[in-house]
Each structure stands twice: as structure tokens, then as C-alpha cells.
Amino acid sequence: MEGPDRVILHCDCNAFYASVECLLHPAYRDVPMAVCGNPENRHGIILAKNERAKRFGVQTAETIWQARRKCPDLVLAPPHRDQYAIYSKRVNAIYQRYTDLVEPFGIDESWLDVTGSQRLFGSGPEIADRLRAEVKRETGLTISVGVSFNKIFAKLGSDYKKPDATTVISRENYRNIVYPLSVSALLYVGKSARETLQNMRIRTIGDLAHADRKALVASLGKIGGELYDYANGLDKSPVKSIYEPKEVKSVGNGLTFKRNLVGWDDIRLGVTVLADTVAARMRRSGVKCYTVQLNIRNPSFKTISRQKPLAVPTFLSKELARAAMEILADSWNPNAPIRMLTLTGTNLVPADEAPGEQLSLFEHSRQEERKKQEKLETTLDAIREKFGKDAVSICGVLQNDIGAD
Structure with a gap:
């Protein structure tokens, strides 16, 4: 009971x-x-x-x-x-x-x-x-x-x-207050979910509460069932204590450029700067990521989001940048202007628990190279911590005109 x-x-x-x-x-x-x-x-x-x-x-x-x-x-x-x-x-x-x-x-x-x-x-x-x-x-x-x-x-x-x-x-009163509200007022109903719900003729929270739960799950996936529960007052999620360690779920950074990025040279520079800051934050948080996510926004504010899973979790800027450039190569015309990029590492694991590469006897040199790169980037972190973030800069960043500094 x-x-x-x-x-x-x-x-x-x-x-x-x-x-x-x-x-x-x-x-x-x-x-x-x-x-x-x-x-x-x-x-x-x-x-x-x-x-x-x-x-x-x-x-x-x-x-x-x-x-x-x-x-x-x-x-x-x-x-x-x-x-x-x-x-x-x-x-x-x-x-x-x-x-x-x-x-x-x-x-x-x-x-x-x-x-x-x-x-x-x-x-x-x-x-x-x-x-x-x-x-x-x-x-x-x-x-x-x-x-x-x-x-x-x-x-x-x-x-x-x-x-x-x-x-x-x-x-006693939640049906009178909550049910007439637009479904978009409910937490976690974003643009995509709202459009899907409207196509199902669900416009208010009351409509959502009386909808078929199985149909919602079929149309929206897991979140469909959760939204049904929310509309019916069934949320039981706890309020976290101030003493509870904060779980880091993703690490990212975005940058709106002073001018549009056009061409691979511009794009590579923007990606490199973002990868450098995101990798440093991940190392500071003691995590590595299994997935790289890239959001790309054009001058008309249209945004696309793409993800790339990694074979081995990483917090290395070179590997984050490589994955981001592969995403761009697969999904973006380099001659199309880019207003903003956001690079995020998701699907995180503690750095000290992250598995290493499964290598053959002839591939250990690659593993040694990764260890050297980790040592190099960790050393750069220490220099920036002591002398300021501008103490060490990426080649090509100085005096650029895109605002990547």
C-alpha cells in the first residue's frame, strides 16, 4: 500500500x-x-x-x-x-x-x-x-x-x-487545471513530439491523458509512454539531494562564428577548436565518450543533428575532431555555409573504466600512439590550468576571422 x-x-x-x-x-x-x-x-x-x-x-x-x-x-x-x-x-x-x-x-x-x-x-x-x-x-x-x-x-x-x-x-484539481493546457506545455514535449501528437489529433494534455498508451509508444517510442504517464499524474521520479554526486551525461560546446564557415579549411578549423575544448572538459570530468554528436546550423537557423559511434571511447581532441569531420563528410556540402557548430560527447563512461582497443599483435604501435597523445593532451591541460587557456593555442587559430579562439 x-x-x-x-x-x-x-x-x-x-x-x-x-x-x-x-x-x-x-x-x-x-x-x-x-x-x-x-x-x-x-x-x-x-x-x-x-x-x-x-x-x-x-x-x-x-x-x-x-x-x-x-x-x-x-x-x-x-x-x-x-x-x-x-x-x-x-x-x-x-x-x-x-x-x-x-x-x-x-x-x-x-x-x-x-x-x-x-x-x-x-x-x-x-x-x-x-x-x-x-x-x-x-x-x-x-x-x-x-x-x-x-x-x-x-x-x-x-x-x-x-x-x-x-x-x-x-x-482534486489537476484535471481542471492541467487538462485544458496545450500539450506543448508538458515537460519534454519538444517540436518533433508536438508535431507527432498533433498528427494524432492530440492537442491538449487532456487529449494525451485519454490517448491510447500503446499507440503513443508506437509513434514516439519510449518517450510516448512516459508522456502518457506524465499527463495522468503518474510521474514518480525523485528529487535529488544536494549531496548526491552530479552525473555527467554529456559534454559539449557550441560556437556561433563571426562569419559563415565555407569550405573544408574553415570547417576543419571550427571543428578543431570545438574538439579541443570538449576533450579538455571531458578529461576534467574524468570521462570518455562512445559517441560523438554534431549539430550543424546554417544561416537560416535550420539545424541538423548527426551522431557517430566510436569503436573505443575517447577523450582525445584529435579523435573527436576526426569523428566530427567524418560526420560532415557524410552529411554536409562543404560549399554550403555554416553559421554554428555544436560538438558533444555522449554515451559516457568513467575514464579509468573505459576498455582499450582489442588489437592484434601487429597493431600495438597504434595503442602506444594513443597513450602518447593522451599524455600530450593531459600535459596541455596542466599548462593551461597554470598559465591560462590562451597559453597554448592550436596552429591556425591565431588571428583567424571566424571567432574561433
Whole structure:
């Protein structure tokens, strides 16, 4: 027999980047403003906007020119990611006063399991209201909080009413609140899944809850069954403890170039820089990857994603770059311009547990070469750690005009 329901909170900082910028620069509070990447470096995307900009219809992830068509007087602010990290830590420290079961989900939102905290601090909604008041008083930021019996519905609750609000989604009311929402509001329903569901005439979460589970699995695979469970309030995933080691599931890096990459020389340079940074991060995390994933975006923002499995797991930049170039050779016309590349190592294993190559007696020289390369790249890591990341540069990177440095 199952015990009483858990009490899960999802706390979401409202317009986080923009709110921090308004704290750092109070003049921004009185004008429509948005945080965006540097247009000169072609990172011209809206990252966050304040409430005044929101009234003009400015949306996150749209281009700057689209936003300025809606709001000609929009003030643009560059991001200060170091400050965002500081404020994120301050907010999460407040959450940790109430429970050690605090699981960040990005820089500006976290789940909390307060089931065992209620005798000390009151009911779930009471804790949510206390958190909203303390975060506002101590940081100047506002948060919206969803209170529910699982993580998925708690997140729907924090999205339901903003800013600075508490929404309770209970066993008794979830059908009235959740079922009318668009299916795209449900966590993990991306563009592809949404299109598949719409083709199945599933447009709301209620439609999804009443759909045939087997048909969903047939159309979407494993995620189809999970989405069905989420819509029906069956999510039982735990909130992780702050003391639980963070599992690294992938290591990657992306770069939007100052100009489009055209031709193999340009492409090879971009790939080499990305492979170098990703390999260094993997070594720092003590992992190797069995799969290399490459996302390629053209100037029209169309993106394709390809993967290549590796015979032997690696954290060597040369091997990551080789795999990425093989992906490009198989799937990309080198004369077609590339705006952005993202290289990611996935299917990770601990570096000290990774199996070596199964070589014949005549191929041991290749294994020795890999060991030498690992020693070389590890030495470069130590030099950069001591003297800075620019202490050692890749040949061809210096004074390039694509922004790969």
C-alpha cells in the first residue's frame, strides 16, 4: 500500500536574466529591455526580457530584429553570466534552508521535496509563500512556485501563473487545471513530439491523458509512454539531494562564428577548436565518450543533428575532431555555409573504466600512439590550468576571422 503523497515544489525565477540586469542597472526597470547575445558576433537572439518588453510581445529566442519590429525602443543588454551564477547560488541557498532535496533544473529553476519539512515549516503552499517572500526580500528577485504531488505537475504549476505567484495542483484539481493546457506545455514535449501528437489529433494534455498508451509508444517510442504517464499524474521520479554526486551525461560546446564557415579549411578549423575544448572538459570530468554528436546550423537557423559511434571511447581532441569531420563528410556540402557548430560527447563512461582497443599483435604501435597523445593532451591541460587557456593555442587559430579562439 502506498503512503501519503509527496509534496513537491518547483521554484522558477521570473525573467531571471532580465531581473538580475535590472538589479545591477536600476535604470532598466523603467524601460522595455532585453538581454541578448552580441549582434556583432551574430549571437543576436533574445535571451530574456523584462515585463515592459513582454507587453510589446517580445519573446525569448526570437532574433533582435524581430523584437525591435515589435518594440523599436527596446534597450538591449549584454549578458553577465558570472552574476547570474552568483544570484542562482544565493537563491538555491535559501531553498536549502527548508530541505536538502533541492534539484536544480537549469540556472533559474529548481525542484524541492518538502514532504519531510512540513512539521517544521508548514504545508507545501505555506512553504512556497515563505520562499517567495524570502527570495524577494534577500535578493530582490521574484519567483513563481508550483506545489504538487509530483515533479511534472509542480513545474506546470510554476508556469501557470507569473510573476511572483504560488499555484497548487492537487489530486482534486489537476484535471481542471492541467487538462485544458496545450500539450506543448508538458515537460519534454519538444517540436518533433508536438508535431507527432498533433498528427494524432492530440492537442491538449487532456487529449494525451485519454490517448491510447500503446499507440503513443508506437509513434514516439519510449518517450510516448512516459508522456502518457506524465499527463495522468503518474510521474514518480525523485528529487535529488544536494549531496548526491552530479552525473555527467554529456559534454559539449557550441560556437556561433563571426562569419559563415565555407569550405573544408574553415570547417576543419571550427571543428578543431570545438574538439579541443570538449576533450579538455571531458578529461576534467574524468570521462570518455562512445559517441560523438554534431549539430550543424546554417544561416537560416535550420539545424541538423548527426551522431557517430566510436569503436573505443575517447577523450582525445584529435579523435573527436576526426569523428566530427567524418560526420560532415557524410552529411554536409562543404560549399554550403555554416553559421554554428555544436560538438558533444555522449554515451559516457568513467575514464579509468573505459576498455582499450582489442588489437592484434601487429597493431600495438597504434595503442602506444594513443597513450602518447593522451599524455600530450593531459600535459596541455596542466599548462593551461597554470598559465591560462590562451597559453597554448592550436596552429591556425591565431588571428583567424571566424571567432574561433
